[in-house]
Amino acid sequence: MDATSSLGLDEYQKQAKRTDKTKDKGNDFDLPVLGLVGEVGSLLSELKKKQRDSAAYVNYENTVLEELGDALWYLAIIAEHAGIILSDVANEAFPGHGNGFFLGFQPQHVLPLNSPTARFEKTLLRLAAATGGLASGIVDGKPPNSGSLQSDLAAVFSLLVETANEAGVTLETAARENLIKADDRWPIERSYPPLHDDDFPEDEQLPRELEVKIYERPVDGGKSYVLQRCNGIFIGDRLTDNIMKPDDYRFHDVFHYAYAAVLGWSPVTRALFKRKRKSQANVDEGQDGARAGLIEEGLATYVFGIAKDFDFFHGQKSGDLSITFLKNVRQFVRGYEVEKAPLWLWEEAILQGNHAFRFLQENRRGLLKLDIQTRSLTIEDLPL
Structure with missing residues (x-):
């Protein structure tokens, strides 16, 4: 993947699917929905730790970026299992962007994550509520291909974008880091790195x-x-x-x-x-x-x-x-x-x-x- 080109949502969904190990387990939705709930919970946990420990809490920004990427991955997998195209989810959340929806579209604030804001806290709580609504629909047996499921996904996606805006990062960055992590763990092709002592006697x-x-x-x-x-x-x-x-x-x-x-x-x-x-x-x-x-x-x-x-x-x-x-x-x-x-x-x-x-x-x-x-x-x- 060319790091200089924009990453399309549908391309991201295609690559995310490659590392999906939740397919054909349970009802196809319980595990990825639980994963999404867990990642949003982790974001809230990171916020709490940062507020409690302030400057003593290290690696906050990288962790938030990673958790956002993981949340997007689970969202893409839920959509994949339901036969929903991720760009359709995004277009419902943000009408008018067309089929070429790119992850890096979002306007950015210059907002370094050295101190969480009250607005950021409320956005995360709204994200948690929207994720809970999505989970509730799955528990209640909502048809996987129903329009209501796509609407639930769109609500979560909209708040993921807002969360990224408040965090001062783009979902595209989070998505790229997520794909790098997946390739580190489950690569398409396994190529051994050079031996550390090849150039020694x-x-x-x-x-x-x-x-x-x-x-x-x-x-x-x-x-x-x-x-x-x-x-x-x-x-x-x-x-x-x-x-x-x-x-x-x-x-x-x-x-x-x-x-x-x-x-x-x-x-x-x-x-x-x-x-x-x-x-x-x-x-x-x-x-x-x-x-x-x-x-x-x-x-x-x-x-x-x-x-x-x-x-x-x-x-x-x-x-x-x-x-x-x-x-x-x-x-x-x-x-x-x-x-x-x-x-x-x-x-x-x-x-x-x-x-x-x-x-x-x-x-x-x-x-x-x-x-x-x-x-x-x-x-x-x-x-x-």
């Missing part, structure tokens, strides 16, 4: 192929620790769970290997195999140093804690993990070279790492195979 690159034998060994007292061998050499520390109630965290190095294989990033794996990029002191210190390793360990612990609550993502497939969870994961690595890795690639690393972890939980040993060129981590039986 081979001895400073993460091993492009690697096999690691991982297995348990019992010790006195009924406990066990995990050993790792690569090319006949023991690597790393002897690991236990380091927790009162055992949870097999001793196998957590598979997550580091997954980051290395899929993301092409793992300061921990670099240190383990002595592949730090010492030819460039700033990279060695800033990207491969102790702090980067601690960040990765913290990330692995966070992911492990979430995964444990979801049976280590058993049965989950590509596209299933929560976008909020993935954004939180990426937040961990802000300032490091992997921060621009797309969310879908983070998901692949997490799913592959957890697949290997579940294998080790069940079998207590395995042969781990890393292939960075194909961005894959696999595991198979390790004979006794």
